[in-house]
Amino acid sequence: MSAWGSAFTDLTRSNLHDYVRRRIRPGGGTRPALLLLEDRGRRAVVKDYRPSSWLLRTLVGPWLISREARVYRVLSGTPGVPRLIGILDRHALVVEHIAGRSCADYEDGALPPEFFARLQRIVEGIHARGVVHCDLKNRSNIVVADRGRPYIVDFASAFTRGGSLALLRRYAFDRFRNDDLRAVVKAKLLVGQLWNQPDADFAFRRDPPERTVRAVRDAARWLFKLFTDRNRPPRREE
Template sequence: MVAFCWVCGMTKLRVWSREEFEKSPKDPLGRASQCKPKVYRVLGPSGPCVVKDVSGHSLFGRFLGRWLLAREVRALIKLVGVEGVPQILFRIDKNAIAMSLLPGRPLNRDSFCRQPRLIAARLSALTEAIHEKGVFHMDLRQRQNILLDDEGGVSFVDFGAAFSPGILGRWCWGRAMSWVDRQGVTKFLARWAPDELTLEEARGVLLAQRLRKLWFLSPHNPEGEEEAARKKLDI
């Protein structure tokens, strides 16, 4: 039974029952973790989709997972109609949501290096498109959050870490958060196609690498970005 409900007082979501979801064919995507939702590729009521679910987590894992799901829903509601980001399809219950399945595979060196400057330009354009809607992804340094299809089209996934602040928040932090997202894109040029870096991009990479070393909440695993930027700047 498909019904309608209001989410955040803004958007209607169809409800897909937990029972129907559990009975549907599904394949896990990514590694399981108690710190974020489990992700499945599922055959849903309207075709293949992606489901994020925290129902099997511990008490703390469900609390954290619901918070991440709420952040993602809030961001994606703002991005309705933007091509290259998931669209929310169904609410299963308070522990799970279903969203559109986007084409493509996670970004990698071989696919990026076929047309590095063109792909970087498309990533930058999509970054600007979500920023115009007031959403900042904040985790574009992770290549698995960027999909590239066979035609060179790009998409962003996993908005669990995204910020979608109000007017005051954008005024206070918007420029800084925009810079973080842009540096996430530039990092792949420095890592995989350093000859394509401009001098301005190289200076940005060096600053980003210095700041990244101060971020203690996740490990810093450089892959030659700083060396590439220094070589470009001849320092």
């Protein structure tokens, strides 16, 4: 594990349980387990595909973990993004825990205008590093930390502008950058209750190429989910 003071330097898969403070969510099917860890006064979250279905554990999970870790490395030091502490093994990564509540848990009107202005600056900072998040409309990926500071988590769907298929990537990057910004403006309009017509026009308008790109993306997600759900173990009664 990377240095964060001296916290978590000795963390390994075999001693993971010594660090667990709370299980945030059990894993299973397509979902990774989430555990809250603590060491020397610091807290971290481990996202772990080991308890997930066979397909996620063996193939998709390791791919998602390495992609997400790569994005966290690209974003290292960007305001509003938790630090990557390290990769536990190919199934799990460990990131700084952000104390707070998810934006999805807030009543409409409960967050002030400054929150959304800060959130927009954070998203622009992420874009400036060449990363699009692609899942900001899921407001549970926005964490409201102390003093109303926004943080963004879950970069599993994110992608970077560079790499192979450069032209296609650049096109998709511009499209998804707009999607990220729209998600922020929609949150401002709906959760923030800060309705105004120019923002509404921006948030809800779609041109035909964009509708096509989104349809392809949604179809890919649907197929992925269909495929992985077939491998989901039967739900255990609690």
